[in-house]
Amino acid sequence: MxxxxxxxxxxxxxxxxxxxxxxxxxxxxxxxxxxxxxxxxxxxxxxxxxxxxxxxxxxxxxxxxxxxxxxxxxxxxxxxxxxxxxxxxxxxxxxxxxxxxxxxxxxxxxxxxxxxxxxxxxxxxxxxxxxxxxxxxxxxxxxxxxxxxxxxxxxxxxxxxxxxxxxxxxxxxxSNSEYEKIHLFLFGFKAKKLLQEKSELERELKRNKKDKSILGKRFNIIDLKQILEIINKDLEELYKQRDEFQLDEKYELEEEQLKNIQLKLIEIEKIITNLNLQKSLTKKQLEELEKDRFLQDTQLIKLLYDEAKFYIDKLHKSFDEVVTFHNKMIENEKIYMKNRLDNIEENLLDLTKQRGGLQKEYSNLMKKLSKTGSLAEFTKLNEQIEKLAEQKGQNEKLLEELEKIEINIKHTEERLSKIKDEINTNLEDFNNKLSLFNKYFSKYSKILYDVEFFISYDLEEDPIKFYIKxxxxxxxxxxxxxxxxxxxxxxxxxxxxxxxxxxxxxxxxxxxxxxxxxxxxxxxxxxxxxxxxxxxxxxxxxxxxxxxxxxxxxxxxxxxxxxxxx
Incomplete structure (x- = not known):
């Protein structure tokens, strides 16, 4: 024009x-x-x-x-x-x-x-x-x-x-956010949305890896699979011994009751394990929320405010109001997390009582059966089975959570890899455009001062910063x-x-x-x-x-x- x-x-x-x-x-x-x-x-x-x-x-x-x-x-x-x-x-x-x-x-x-x-x-x-x-x-x-x-x-x-x-x-x-969009536009970079998606995926990947680190602190997925193999082998042997154990007919009813109680205990133990995992993660999230509260360091929220201000010509809230609002939202989320923790604690207390009652019932049956000397070995077998079954339930639940996180990590990394490939394709074109511009810019600056100037940028910065050197x-x-x-x-x-x-x-x-x-x-x-x-x-x-x-x-x-x- x-x-x-x-x-x-x-x-x-x-x-x-x-x-x-x-x-x-x-x-x-x-x-x-x-x-x-x-x-x-x-x-x-x-x-x-x-x-x-x-x-x-x-x-x-x-x-x-x-x-x-x-x-x-x-x-x-x-x-x-x-x-x-x-x-x-x-x-x-x-x-x-x-x-x-x-x-x-x-x-x-x-x-x-x-x-x-x-x-x-x-x-x-x-x-x-x-x-x-x-x-x-x-x-x-x-x-x-x-x-x-x-x-x-x-x-x-x-x-x-x-x-x-x-x-x-x-x-x-x-703001730098505004300049980022101006310079990307002027020099023909058309993949800004890809950069935003990349940033979101990287944050998601970081969260998943953090959760994986917390849950896998003692045992990783491979460890748990090996442990479960050993437990299953031991249980199989103990079940075989118990099945071959001969009891008088008058004790068969008690044996059936023992099996039913044991199954209930295994199920409750799984739920308790899951709730404890939720409790651990919720506590960690509460700690992170406390870090996110803006007291003195408002740099991140300033970037977010500038980004919003860039897209909305007239913001009706001041920066201080946004900080206050953000902190209020954090406080509300903390209240929600604390309520969630309270609910988890209540459920754990209720389940612990149920488990205690079943364990007492189980113990009474075992005592009744163990009064006959011939049942002493049978009682011991059931105690071993109970202990191993409890360990199995806990490890299976932990394995399930870790595998779920591992799948999320894999999918996120795959999406991130594709995004990076697309970005690199766009960046190659963008870099070629900058090289073309710098051909003229360096030529004219050399004519003027015998020094070759050029424009470049830092992709690791968020927002991307352009500079002249x-x-x-x-x-x-x-x-x-x-x-x-x-x-x-x-x-x-x-x-x-x-x-x-x-x-x-x-x-x-x-x-x-x-x-x-x-x-x-x-x-x-x-x-x-x-x-x-x-x-x-x-x-x-x-x-x-x-x-x-x-x-x-x-x-x-x-x-x-x-x-x-x-």
Whole structure:
């Protein structure tokens, strides 16, 4: 998308300003003064602000200075109020031949300035939300995040943060989560959901492994299987001995009762074992919940808050309220866990009583049978069977829980492996795109300072952090600003090579900070790219090279020719 023409027409249909943009290369707005007159307040940066305004920016920027919020240019405010101008920005999509007209009509109602919006597509009115339609036109994207107003400052750098920071060009309070999505979007990474799923699976895997470690502290799955083999072999032998044991008919009823009691005891023992496992895990969860309560370290909840804030334009809760709410939720969950523990304890107490009663009944039967000397050996056999059967029940339940966790771990690892493969496939494409961008970025930075700059990222960080690196140390502000310009010009080359239909223009304010020799090199680079570099600058700064770049001037301003004519 290229800039074609800007028209500002007042309510008398008088054209207050018309600017035709060069098709590509450098577009200079030159402020001219003399010995008695300065270039202040003639509007040399106003064109950049108007461009931003046309892309759904705030109207206040046209008559106030952000550095001096209380300072209002009364002349411009009065012009907007009385003349109620129409701002028309014409765009051209050279890949399709489509033409767009963005209209923002200033009105004055109820003692305040208001703006009405309209978009024309090949001369026809385009319906829909103004902001959403603009994003569709400029970025071929309709998702809410990153928003249009988070992307535009990358292409129109007019405020301090935008001018002095390559990547973190938004308000200082902007979260890393927001920047992650912006940079992934700008450089064409389309698998953010995979990264989120990977993070969730890794947390799930960690929880399962922790539970496995707790339950398998004494014996692992293999240990338990071997133990059960031994127990089953011993029980089989004891059952065989008992089955072969000869009892008088008068004792057969008692023997049957013993078997029934024993089966009930085994079942109860299994339930008790399971409840004890639940009790152990619930206690561990309570400990973890206590750690999760945010008292002083609120870093994690800040990340979550920033993430929510990124997706929801207006959060109705403050960060402190979110922390309080989170802690309240933790407290509620702790109450739930404690109630659960109480229920487990009650069930255990009830089952223990039942077990005690059955054991007493079993013991009385055994005593009755053991009064006959011939039954002493039979009694001993049953006691051994009871003990082994109890051990078997406990170990079987523990094995069942461990195997269930092991299956969960296996499935999670399989899903995680597939996700990582998909991410790696996407990352390979993404890394190739970054390499392509860095080809131009390093080339232009080397032309400027004989140092090759590049952009990279840290995938292990959550959110992912992007950064600019070079072979040297920190740079001065002028040098830094030249590198920011090189970055933005390289980005135009990048989207051109990949045929990405994003804005093919960048506008930079305050380039006076850049050394004239470096500025000339940037002008040369700009004139050799298929994109537009829009620069407001005072004549004195470029006097020595003015003749060389006079053909790139799209607008000259002075005390006699101010931007709005007021």
């Amino acid at each position: 290229f800039l074609k023409r800007l028209e500002i027409v007042d309510n008398t249909l008088q054209k207050r300003r018309v600017v035709d943009f060069n098709e590509s290369g450098l577009n200079l707005i030159v402020g001219i003064g003399d010995q008695n007159k300065t270039t202040n307040d003639i509007g040399k940066t106003t064109l950049i602000r108007v461009l931003d305004f046309c892309f759904d920016g705030k109207i206040e920027q046209l008559y106030t200075d952000k550095e001096f919020k209380e300072s209002i240019n009364e002349d411009i405010y009065d012009f907007l109020k009385t003349k109620q101008p129409v701002f028309k920005l014409f765009l051209e999509d050279r890949s399709t031949g489509f033409n767009y007209e963005i209209k923002r009509v200033v009105t004055y109602k109820k003692d305040r300035l208001k703006v009405e919006n309209q978009i024309l597509f090949n001369g026809q009115k385009r319906e829909g939300d103004f902001n959403a339609e603009l994003k569709k036109i400029l970025f071929n994207n309709i998702s809410k995040k990153p928003s249009l107003r988070q992307l535009i400052p990358k292409f129109i750098r007019k405020d301090e943060n935008q001018i002095n920071n390559v990547l973190k060009y938004l308000h200082p309070a902007t 070079n072979a040297g140390g920190n740079e001065g502000s002028g040098k830094k600003q030249a590198i920011i310009t090189a970055f933005d010009l390289a980005y135009i080359d990048f989207i051109n090579e990949l045929h990405i239909n994003f804005p093919h223009f960048v506008a930079h304010d305050k380039v006076e900070l850049i050394d004239i020799n470096k500025l000339e090199k940037l002008f040369e680079i700009a004139n050799n790219i298929s994109g537009q570099f829009i620069v407001p600058i005072i004549y004195d700064k470029i006097e020595s090279i003015y003749d060389k770049y006079k053909g790139n001037v799209i607008l000259e301003l002075s005390e006699e020719n101010k931007f709005f004519g007021v």
